[in-house]
């Protein structure tokens with residue numbers, strides 16, 4: 242063991258992280274290659290505490306462990322850090338939080354060292370064709386529901402026991418280690434994730450694959466010329482997209498938009514089970530997320546025309562989409578304000594102040610009524626008030642009886 246624990250010494254087996262490999266996947270492969278148990282590797286060589294695997298290690302990597310990995314494998318520390326989910330800061334979110342739920346990250350629902358939720362996804366065909374099978378970081382992102390390489394939906398359960406995917410528990414409770422890396426075997430039932438079943442490799446619709454591919458391009462480049470709001474910073478697009486996702490999942494007024502989109506495809510509306518609001522979407526199974534993403538992609542198309550049409554046809558105005566306390570990027574809020582605002586015109590205090598200055602400068606009478614008259618919004622009589630109203634495209638409440646005398 243000393244050859245491994247000496248600081249600054251290269252390990253005999255030092256496989257590099259593969260393209261887009263998750264930290265946890267790399268750790269499992271390294272431990273297997275060094276012919277030691279994963280738990281021993283993490284505690285005695287990387288210096289991690291014994292409860293390390295009870296958390297989501299791809300979300301909260303230890304800096305000390307990352308530098309030990311860098312020293313032992315001769316992989317630059319920046320590349321080592323890039324295996325964690327937090328490395329997407331600045332592209333997927335403006336700021337990453339190592340604690341608590343994060344938008345777009347699928348939860349694992351840790352239950353001791355085991356998993357209670359289906360947040361770990363994989364592509365069966367990718368694992369099958371890999372020379373050294375490994376789990377990709379993008380399989381932990383909620384908007385990835387299919388494999389762009391194989392055109393099939395991702396799997397989010399063991400093909401045999403249908404439990405959550407656990408690729409890190411293959412050597413738990415075993416006295417002897419297998420020669421092969423256990424990463425493709427379910428830690429609960431020992432079935433191989435690569436085994437084919439009749440329900441496997443379901444083809445994903447091409448439109449959905451194209452949309453998902455553009456999201457991954459934005460994430461990789463940090464910007465995207467064809468996605469609204471992503472011209473400079475991709476995280477602004479993802480922020481707005483997540484707001485649309487939340488609305489499409491909602492049980493409130495915006496569910497009318499979901500109903501309208503589904504009805505165009507001859508499908509009935511449905512309701513989601515009550516789940517914590519913050520990660521309703523991320524906690525869904527892959528098939529449900531695929532359906533939501535497909536609906537949202539229809540709203541993003543030809544931005545903002547399809548979105549505006551869907552909202553207006555469904556009678557959903559801005560007040561139902563804008564929520565208090567939720568910060569929205571300009572690319573989304575500006576279109577909501579411009580196209581979906583359905584209130585009578587109400588001047589801002591700055592507009593009132595500007596009119597007051599104008600009247601004073603020109604020696605005209607300044608009063609509440611005179612300012613209102615200049616702004617054309619109200620007057621002392623209902624007769625003058627009425628013309629200031631505009632036709633409402635989405636009237637609410639009892640019908641006005643404007644014409645009664």
Ligand SMILES: [Zn+2]
Nearest residue numbers: 364367388391
């Ligand atoms: Zn694949």
Ligand SMILES: [Zn+2]
Nearest residue numbers: 399402427430
């Ligand atoms: Zn299983």
